[in-house]
Amino acid sequence: MLEVVISFQQNKRSSDRSLLFTSKSKHNRFFVVLFFSLIMMLGDVKTSVLMPLRDALSFCFFPVAYLIDLPALVWKKSLLLYAEKKALLSDIETLKKENLMLRVQLQETSVLKNHRQLLMHLLKFANASEYKMFGARILNFSSDQHRHFVLIDRGKKDHVAVGFPVLDAFGVMGQVIETHRNYSIVMLLSDPFSAVPVKNIRTHERAIVVGNGRKNRLSCLHLPKTSSVQIGDQLITSGLGQRYPEGYPVGQVVSVHAQSDSEFMKVDIRPFSALTQSDMVLLLDTAAKG
Amino acid sequence: MRRRGVLTLSLFRFFMVYVLILILMIYPFSTPFIYPFWSILLLVYIQCIEPKLFHVIHLIFIGLFLDTMTHMPLGVHVFSLTACAWAISFWSPFFRFFGLIQQLCCILFFCLIYQLVFLFLIKSCGYSIVWLQSFIPVIITVCCWPMVYIFFERFLYFKRT
Numbered sequence: 001m002l003e004v005v006i007s008f009q010q011n012k013r014s015s016d017r018s019l020l021f022t023s024k025s026k027h028n029r030f031f032v033v034l035f036f037s038l039i040m041m042l043g044d045v046k047t048s049v050l051m052p053l054r055d056a057l058s059f060c061f062f063p064v065a066y067l068i069d070l071p072a073l074v075w076k077k078s079l080l081l082y083a084e085k086k087a088l089l090s091d092i093e094t095l096k097k098e099n100l101m102l103r104v105q106l107q108e109t110s111v112l113k114n115h116r117q118l119l120m121h122l123l124k125f126a127n128a129s130e131y132k133m134f135g136a137r138i139l140n141f142s143s144d145q146h147r148h149f150v151l152i153d154r155g156k157k158d159h160v161a162v163g164f165p166v167l168d169a170f171g172v173m174g175q176v177i178e179t180h181r182n183y184s185i186v187m188l189l190s191d192p193f194s195a196v197p198v199k200n201i202r203t204h205e206r207a208i209v210v211g212n213g214r215k216n217r218l219s220c221l222h223l224p225k226t227s228s229v230q231i232g233d234q235l236i237t238s239g240l241g242q243r244y245p246e247g248y249p250v251g252q253v254v255s256v257h258a259q260s261d262s263e264f265m266k267v268d269i270r271p272f273s274a275l276t277q278s279d280m281v282l283l284l285d286t287a288a289k290g
Numbered sequence: 291m292r293r294r295g296v297l298t299l300s301l302f303r304f305f306m307v308y309v310l311i312l313i314l315m316i317y318p319f320s321t322p323f324i325y326p327f328w329s330i331l332l333l334v335y336i337q338c339i340e341p342k343l344f345h346v347i348h349l350i351f352i353g354l355f356l357d358t359m360t361h362m363p364l365g366v367h368v369f370s371l372t373a374c375a376w377a378i379s380f381w382s383p384f385f386r387f388f389g390l391i392q393q394l395c396c397i398l399f400f401c402l403i404y405q406l407v408f409l410f411l412i413k414s415c416g417y418s419i420v421w422l423q424s425f426i427p428v429i430i431t432v433c434c435w436p437m438v439y440i441f442f443e444r445f446l447y448f449k450r451t
Contacts, residue, residue: 029346030376037353037372040365045415050364057358065359068313144360146417178361185361192418213418 058180065151069140097135100280103169104133111201111236111247131245132285134158136166138278139183148191148211148275150174154283155182163243165284171249171272172196172237173281188275189250190215197240198250200233209235209250209269215276218251220267225258229267245286303446304343307332312352316359326431329356329367330374330401331438337378338385340446349375366411374404390436397435401428 044050080089134154142149154160156179164176166186174194178185187194194211198220205228208221223229233253239246251269258265311328329352336343353368360367378400385396405428409419 026379027376030372030379033346033349033372034369034376036350037365037368041363041369041411041415044363044365054358054364057354057364061355061358064309064312064355065316067309068316142361144362146412146419147361149361193416213420 055180062182065140096280100135100169100282101133104167104282107171107249108247111249133282134285136184136281136283138281141276146192146213148188148194148213148215149177150186150188152184152186152281152283153182155180155184157181159285160184160283161287163286165244165248165286167248167282167284168273168278168280170274171251172244173273173275173278175243176283186281189218189271189273190275195221196244196250197238198235199238200229201236202230202233203228205229206238206240207235207267216270217254218269218271220253220269221264223265223267224263225265227265229253229256229265231256235269245284307442307446312355315352315356324430325427326434326438327401327404327427329371330397330404330431331435333371333375334378334385334397334400334435335439335442335446337375338382339442341382346372346375362412363415366408366415369411370404370408373407374400377403394432394435398428398432401431 040050044054136152136154138150139153140151142151152166160176160179162176162179166173166175172189174186174188174191176184177187188211189196189209190211190213192211192213196209197206198209199206205223207223209218210221212219220229220235231253235250235253237244237246237248237250249272251271253267254270255268256265257267311332314325314328333349336348349371350368353366353371354364356362356367357364381396385393388396405424409421409424413419
């Protein structure tokens, strides 16, 4: 007990001394870092000056990110060791990609059929097979609860550019927002900063579907109370905004509420794409024709 | 010579723990809000128990790492960690002599500072926040401290003079 008291006294004395002699510089260091981080934050939020720094940091930290994925990767690989090794693996890989391609093409066909019936062959819808498509594997999901991103294994070396729409087997999944040499970052539809111009297949009304931070629900903006939207209506991309090509399935209306304090309705959408389950996606090169 | 060897081994252990903490901080859990603030626990340990190891460069490194890996604006985590470390620096000389409950209260206070500063900054940057979910990690961090402390004491043993 006595030892503890003495040591506490000594420690207190030394801390008093440190407060007298070194605390000012110690606090100054904290203030310098605070100031530095504030400047960096402003620079990153307001301008794109720090993009090269972010790029360099991503490159530097990539080994750690790889290290994080390593246990899961090793586990998957060890399970596959019992199968017929490389040939079987490459076959599965090829078949998976083909299957994904075919399912997307099937979606296009059904969507085009609906369009043809409803618009009486008057409108020409974008045939998505015009665009060059290529598959990618999802490496990682963002662990941050405020943003919904995924990391894919295609980057600048595969000619991926910012703005490429990303699809999975069931519908639109998001768009590429950052590209690096070996990988890219995709913002999912459920991200609070995501917005997709859509139209209702049944009524042809246009609206904007935005993310709200929930993985299995999206919100629909700018639908007036006079709108005839119903539960079960299917929404597809409208092609406005030049980002997503026209005619890709986005989601289905699951609830419609008229709000007393607003001129617009509150519409919840269930996305068609499996935002959290997919491990293979398709990138659409909207600049190049296939 | 022997003392030098022990010091090298200890520094190697510290490096290993550092990498482990970095990995744990961004490990993709299925429910991202149920995890402790490993960075704060490490910070409390090195500032209060092993102050010789502490340097502000750690804050910048860990902060930038978190900002990059979680795709947040650069500087958000650096700012929150520095604010928290600054608060810890006032308590660090006395922390070792506190009882367990007092230590847990201190850690709760540090975590609250960190989380409030962090939430304020990301709210200012335009992010949406779920308040209740954001404070679950604070409670979990406090609960984890005794285990983490024992682990650090066993694994990161430095000869104190």
